[in-house]
Amino acid sequence: MPGVSARRLSHEERRQLAVNLTRVVTLYRSILDAYIIEFFTDNLWGTLPCSWQEALDGLNPPQLATLLLGMPREGEVARYRSVWPLTLLALKSTAYALAFTRTPGFQTPSEFLENPSQSSRLTAPFRKHVRPKKQHEIRRLGELVKKLSDLTGCTQVVDVGSGQGHLSRFMSLGLGLMVKSIEGDQRLVERAQRLDQELLQTLEKEEKRNPKVVQTGPRHPPHHVVRLREGACHALEEYAERLQKAGPSLRTHCYRAALETVIRCAQPELRRPGVQGIPRVHELKIEEYVQRGLQRVGLDPHLPLNVAALQAHQAQENRVVAFFSLALLLAPLVETLILLDRLLYLQEQGFHAELLPIFSPELSPRNLVLVATKGPLGEALSLLETEDS
Numbered sequence: 001m002p003g004v005s006a007r008r009l010s011h012e013e014r015r016q017l018a019v020n021l022t023r024v025v026t027l028y029r030s031i032l033d034a035y036i037i038e039f040f041t042d043n044l045w046g047t048l049p050c051s052w053q054e055a056l057d058g059l060n061p062p063q064l065a066t067l068l069l070g071m072p073r074e075g076e077v078a079r080y081r082s083v084w085p086l087t088l089l090a091l092k093s094t095a096y097a098l099a100f101t102r103t104p105g106f107q108t109p110s111e112f113l114e115n116p117s118q119s120s121r122l123t124a125p126f127r128k129h130v131r132p133k134k135q136h137e138i139r140r141l142g143e144l145v146k147k148l149s150d151l152t153g154c155t156q157v158v159d160v161g162s163g164q165g166h167l168s169r170f171m172s173l174g175l176g177l178m179v180k181s182i183e184g185d186q187r188l189v190e191r192a193q194r195l196d197q198e199l200l201q202t203l204e205k206e207e208k209r210n211p212k213v214v215q216t217g218p219r220h221p222p223h224h225v226v227r228l229r230e231g232a233c234h235a236l237e238e239y240a241e242r243l244q245k246a247g248p249s250l251r252t253h254c255y256r257a258a259l260e261t262v263i264r265c266a267q268p269e270l271r272r273p274g275v276q277g278i279p280r281v282h283e284l285k286i287e288e289y290v291q292r293g294l295q296r297v298g299l300d301p302h303l304p305l306n307v308a309a310l311q312a313h314q315a316q317e318n319r320v321v322a323f324f325s326l327a328l329l330l331a332p333l334v335e336t337l338i339l340l341d342r343l344l345y346l347q348e349q350g351f352h353a354e355l356l357p358i359f360s361p362e363l364s365p366r367n368l369v370l371v372a373t374k375g376p377l378g379e380a381l382s383l384l385e386t387e388d389s
Contacts, residue, residue: 003096004017004098004099005101006100006340007355007381017098018337020098032327036320036327038260038272039254041264051085056088056319059322061243061318064325065243065325066078067084069240091329095330098336100332100339102357102366103361104360111135111139112132118132122170136363137359142170146171146175148384152373156178156180157178157179158181159180159181161182161183162181162188164191165181165183165192165195169192169199169221172222173200173203199221235366236328237365238365247282248282249281251281251314254316254320256293259293261309262290263297266299270297286310286311286313346370351372352374354370354372356369356371356384358384
């Protein structure tokens with residue numbers, strides 16, 4: 001995927017990139033700040049330029065993936081049904097030109113060729129309870145931290161936002177690092193501690209069966225601490241894949257936006273309430289979804305509904321998807337600006353910092369890792385990007 005490599009930019013070029021990104025993000029702030037669930041209540045479609053509306057209106061999800069997000073199916077040729085406005089084409093080009101590239105500096109055979117759910121480069125005890133994407137991430141990130149520790153003489157590692165502790169366990173029990181984990185959800189901390197004990201028991205059994213194979217010596221499971229945390233975001237590539245499949249799950253945003261109109265009518269002061277996941281949305285009529293949604297936010301599910309108005313909202317499903325795709329197109333720019341801001345801050349504080357794409361983008365699209373050290377790493381940076389044999 002096109003983009004800019006942070007490592008190839010000088011400090012001044014990085015600062016100029018931050019300025020350019022800020023200008024673009026400010027220009028399209030109305031799209032970025034919009035809540036998709038307010039598509040109907042705030043007439044988000046009407047906030048787009050008329051020429052954009054004409055270009056995007058009527059496009060189905062696969063066409064949006066190909067033409068707007070620039071992610072066609074293999075062998076597919078992009079064909080525009082009309083001439084798009086230059087402002088929309090400029091946005092599309094800018095979104096790719098200014099975002100950091102996610103292309104890694106290594107090329108190795110997939111670790112999931114033999115089994116799509118089990119990494120061949122992660123031993124069985126560390127794969128348990130871990131999804132394939134996460135298996136790849138904890139292995140690559142753990143190996144990077146191990147290399148950094150060896151290069152810098154670091155003896156202690158802190159994993160902030162450690163969740164269930166999969167990465168911490170791999171670093172401590174798999175790579176022999178001293179790890180302290182910090183997590184804000186007490187339930188996740190308790191589960192992490194249970195998984196620690198389960199893994200320790202598994203490793204002890206393997207050591208008894210194969211004493212010559214399993215490394216002996218003291219094992220130090222990660223120490224888990226509770227702290228607050230926040231943050232989440234969408235991945236452009238994953239959504240583009242959903243668009244190409246054009247599955248019924250895409251209607252969820254439209255249904256939720258329609259529900260918001262009913263909530264506002266029933267209780268105007270109740271805005272954007274959280275709605276617990278409603279199962280099998282794609283099998284529900286829109287009025288059925290609204291009734292279940294009303295119940296989940298504490299309102300009467302038997303309120304009289306204007307079914308015709310709800311069906312009119314449902315007819316705009318592709319518009320909802322198009323607006324959300326626009327926002328998602330801009331998301332990599334926001335992510336790049338945030339990463340760049342952190343990178344520049346660390347450099348201004350005297351650290352040597354770089355952004356490295358260490359994960360396979362096919363498995364983990366959000367694959368940039370910010371590495372900062374007190375001393376220069378020089379050629380060792382290339383070693384950090386490469387795969388272990």
